[in-house]
Amino acid sequence: MEALGGYPVKSSAPKVKRLTVLLSMTVGVGCLFLLQTQLLKPQKPVDFYSFEVKDAKGKTVSLEKYRGKASLVVNVASHSEQTEAAYGSLQELHRELGTSHFNVLAFPCGQFGDTEPGTSSYIEAFAKSTYGVTFPFFGKIRIMGSETEPAFKFLTDSVQKIPKWNFWKFLVNPEGKVVRFWRADEPMESVRQEVAALVREIIVKKRAEL
Incomplete structure (x- = not known):
């Protein structure tokens, strides 16, 4: 060129x-x-306590505060045929085992007919005033479909089962892993025995560490 x-x-x-x-x-x-x-x-390892959720007032809260304890996570409803009996037995268990080592954690869900039509704050107030429950309530969630609450999806993925109705119960150990679940129609006595055994393990372990 x-x-x-x-x-x-x-x-x-x-x-x-x-x-x-x-x-x-x-x-x-x-x-x-x-x-x-x-x-x-x-x-960061993923477990139930690593999630954040909404409480009944819409505030974001971390489930980390329950780490180190046993938790019985339940999808609840205000107007189910099982509501009165379920709330009564869950409150009794919550009171019996105390909150130092155990909590019932209630997650309202409105995907089963018209059994949970209210808002999150109404659901919490209704349960406390009508049935005298004192265990924690969280915001109303979905447990099926694309909008499933991630924390609850962790539970269902862990057991490869999705609740077919209200008041399924998932027992979470102190490390945030699901160790057992119960369908709504299973006897509460079985739940109580398993939860009590896990709580005893937690107490013995803590005493050994002193």
Whole structure:
């Protein structure tokens, strides 16, 4: 290639090509570094207590406060045929075993007919005023479909079962893992025995650590 006057002009194409290759290599190395960093970064273990949920007033709360205790997580409803008996037995268990090592955690769900039509705050107030319950209530959730509450999905994924009705019960150990579940029609005495045994384990372990 010649410029005006007959002097040759050196082509810039090889230089541009080298710069392009160098830039591609730099980007590639950067991507590999980021990928390696993510792979080597410690991943926070996922368990029930690692989730955040809404309480009955709509405030975001962490379930981390229940770590180290046994939790009986229940999908509750205000107007089910089982409501009165279920709330009575759950409150008795909550009171009997105390909150130092155990809690019933109630998650209202309105996906089973018209058994839970109210708002979260109404549901909590109704349960406390009508049945005298003192265990924690959380915001109304969905436990089926694409909008399933992540914390509850962890429970159902753990046991590979999705509740077919109200008052299914999931027993979560102090480390946040599901160790047992019960359908609504299973006897409460079985639940009480399993929960009490887990609470005894927690107490013995804590005493041994003193």
